[in-house]
Amino acid sequence: MNRRRRAAAITVMCALAVLASPSLTLRASAAPLPPPPPKKSLEEVRKEIDGLYRQAAVATDAYNLSEEKAKEQSSEIVRVNRLLTEGREKIDGLKVEAGAAARSQYRNGGLPEGAQLVLTNDPQLFLDAAGRIKESVKATKDLLAEMTRTQASLDVYAQEASDHWSRLEANRVRQAGARKEINAKIAAAEKLESELAAEERERLRRLEELAQKEAQRNWLRAGALVGPKAEATEEGRRAVAFATAQIGKPYGWGDEGPDAFDCSGLTQSAWGAAGRGIPRTSQEQWRLLPRVDVKDMRPGDLIVYFADASHIGMYVGNGMIVHAPRPGRNITLAGAGSMEILGVVRPM
CATH class of the missing domain: 1.10.287.620 (Helix Hairpins)
Structure with missing residues (x-):
């Protein structure tokens, strides 16, 4: 009787070993999972x-x-x-x-x-x-x-x-x-921004500000503002007064005020308040308005940014612009050289 039990036990163990061996083989031969992609730096x-x-x-x-x-x-x-x-x-x-x-x-x-x-x-x-x-x-x-x-x-x-x-x-x-x-x-x-922790979002904002300040310092070091300062015209002063009065209002794409503006909506509305109509978009403002040299610009002139003329701000003097930066940001003052300057235009 005991011999029969031992034989049955041995048979079961052998069967289990046979059943187990393929999965062991599969686990041993399975390819390792690829490593996760490296996490992007905040920059x-x-x-x-x-x-x-x-x-x-x-x-x-x-x-x-x-x-x-x-x-x-x-x-x-x-x-x-x-x-x-x-x-x-x-x-x-x-x-x-x-x-x-x-x-x-x-x-x-x-x-x-x-x-x-x-x-x-x-x-x-x-x-x-x-x-x-x-x-x-x-x-x-x-x-x-x-x-x-x-x-x-x-x-x-x-x-x-x-x-x-x-x-x-x-x-x-x-x-x-x-x-x-x-x-x-x-x-x-x-x-992308929402996937960051609150602390990382704050660091991201500081990185953005640091990059703009460094660009502004480099622009000033290059002598952009060397020489006599041109005075604003009466129209230019009215345009600057309108634009700076909008500081703190939100960016809104396609908006021309009064509660929100996009970048060219702000400049067009400011010059409209000064009694002079200008084109609606930053690209059309760059294409159609008379151009002036950076060293000759005066308050009220418009600074166009990036090679595709995709952004624009109004020069207000002392190396500063007022502009509507982007979605999620408010209209603010910024260094005129804090972004890549394409050129300057002057509503006449």
């Missing part, structure tokens, strides 16, 4: 976040420009529709005149009133009637020519209206694409 995270916000700024310019074009096309559509309405009313009036002339001929047996007088034997009446016939023929020709011109104008206006609608729809499509890209870039940047 790398800062640069990545800056890059995303820069891309969002470029898309914001594209959005703002499309919005301006859409406004222009909407205004043109209103103008052309007004011309179409006026043209149709004119055509209706000319048709009434033509109908009146036709009815007059019908009442006179198909002849104009003057033509009947030709049949008279009175020479003076004959001459008078001939004059009236000539005038009537000219009036009829003029009427037909005016109807033809008006109809041609209506055809042109109708084509213009169609073209403006096409451009308006194209701009709306571009707006929607830019809006989607802006939201995606901002969301990606915010996600």
Whole structure:
């Protein structure tokens, strides 16, 4: 009996060993898990976040420009529709005149009133009637020519209206694409920042400030402000006063105030308050406004940043600008050389 039990136990142990051996073999032969990716340094995270916000700024310019074009096309559509309405009313009036002339001929047996007088034997009446016939023929020709011109104008206006609608729809499509890209870039940047601990976020902010201060020091050391200081014009002083009064308000992409601004919305609104209209986007402000040398700039001038002209601020004197930095930041004063300067423009 004991022998049978020992034999059964040995059999079970052998079976267990056989069953266990494949898993042991699998565990032994399984490839080791790859090491986790190295954690990014805060400086790398800062640069990545800056890059995303820069891309969002470029898309914001594209959005703002499309919005301006859409406004222009909407205004043109209103103008052309007004011309179409006026043209149709004119055509209706000319048709009434033509109908009146036709009815007059019908009442006179198909002849104009003057033509009947030709049949008279009175020479003076004959001459008078001939004059009236000539005038009537000219009036009829003029009427037909005016109807033809008006109809041609209506055809042109109708084509213009169609073209403006096409451009308006194209701009709306571009707006929607830019809006989607802006939201995606901002969301990606915010996600990166949200993954940091509170202490790391504070260190990130300090790193950002240190990088800006170092860039400003280097800019000043290079002699950017050496030489006589140009005085602001009266318009420039009003623009600076408006811009600095917005300090503390939040950045809002696509916003032109009064509660929030993006970078070019702030500069455009400031110069608008000073009585001078300028383009809406930083890229258009850079492209269309007169340029001045950095050493000649004066308060109220606009400093354009980065090679793609994706950011802009207003120079307020003493090497400082007021600007709307980016989402999550408020309008503030900063060193004029704290970012990569592309150039300076002056609203005239």
